[in-house]
Amino acid sequence: MPVFKASNAFRLQKLMAQKVVWEGKISYLSKVVGLDLAFVGREGVGIAALLNYPELKLIKYAVAVDEVPIPYVPGLLAFREAPLMFAAYEALNEDADLIMVDGHGVTHPRGLGIASHIGLVLDKPSIGAAKKPLYGSEEAVEGVNYVVVGGRRAAVIMEGSKGKRIYLSIGHKVGIDEIVRLAPTFFRGHSLPEPTYVADRISKEVRRKVAEGVGR
DNA sequence: GCGACAG
DNA sequence: ATCTTGTCGC
Numbered sequence: 565m566p567v568f569k570a571s572n573a574f575r576l577q578k579l580m581a582q583k584v585v586w587e588g589k590i591s592y593l594s595k596v597v598g599l600d601l602a603f604v605g606r607e608g609v610g611i612a613a614l615l616n617y618p619e620l621k622l623i624k625y626a627v628a629v630d631e632v633p634i635p636y637v638p639g640l641l642a643f644r645e646a647p648l649m650f651a652a653y654e655a656l657n658e659d660a661d662l663i664m665v666d667g668h669g670v671t672h673p674r675g676l677g678i679a680s681h682i683g684l685v686l687d688k689p690s691i692g693a694a695k696k697p698l699y700g701s702e703e704a705v706e707g708v709n710y711v712v713v714g715g716r717r718a719a720v721i722m723e724g725s726k727g728k729r730i731y732l733s734i735g736h737k738v739g740i741d742e743i744v745r746l747a748p749t750f751f752r753g754h755s756l757p758e759p760t761y762v763a764d765r766i767s768k769e770v771r772r773k774v775a776e777g778v779g780r
Numbered sequence: 781g782c783g784a785c786a787g
Numbered sequence: 788a789t790c791t792t793g794t795c796g797c
Binding site for chain 1: 789
């Protein structure tokens with residue numbers, strides 16, 4: 565069997581990055597899907613959580629569990645985590661108006677963080693929600709903190725509860741101004757935006773059940 | 781070459 | 788991401 569080759573992944577990212585759309589507005593927003601992954605040893609637990617908007621209440625969720633053979637390599641996160649996220653999204657069997665992914669979008673060394681990777685493949689508007697910076701320089705404009713990449717504003721830095729900084733980046737087909745407009749509406753008293761928070765909570769909850777099933 | 785490095 | 792108890796604070 566072929567093994568994961570970082571050099572090939574790099575080439576693919578550069579090609580895919582050219583297809584990513586940094587602009588766009590969400591004309592109709594009702595279904596938001598949060599994607600996240602948890603681990604139990606080598607087993608990955610992918611979660612696709614559907615929330616309504618603007619209430620941000622969990623409507624339903626889908627799970628995908630499988631072995632994750634790709635190692636974690638900074639910058640190549642999508643190759644490790646996206647497969648199970650696609651599987652979970654597929655199992656959800658819903659058409660999302662917007663997808664929020666744990667991690668960065670275009671604020672990535674080659675312009676293709678996991679949020680952009682997933683938005684591009686599913687051809688859906690997507691936004692990345694990360695807890696730590698990865699790429700780009702900070703710049704404050706009119707009271708808003710941005711992350712600039714190649715001269716273009718690529719992410720907005722939000723302050724979750726207890727002052728925690730969260731990086732909301734362009735994933736695909738959502739412009740920076742649209743993210744600035746929507747950003748505040750995604751927070752509900754947690755450090756993370758609600759779609760990501762809910763998906764993360766569920767992933768850890770399901771992870772525990774999977775861990776028990778593994779031990780026998 | 782050295783250090784940094786989403787989850 | 789995950790390994791991990793109690794503990795400080797809203």
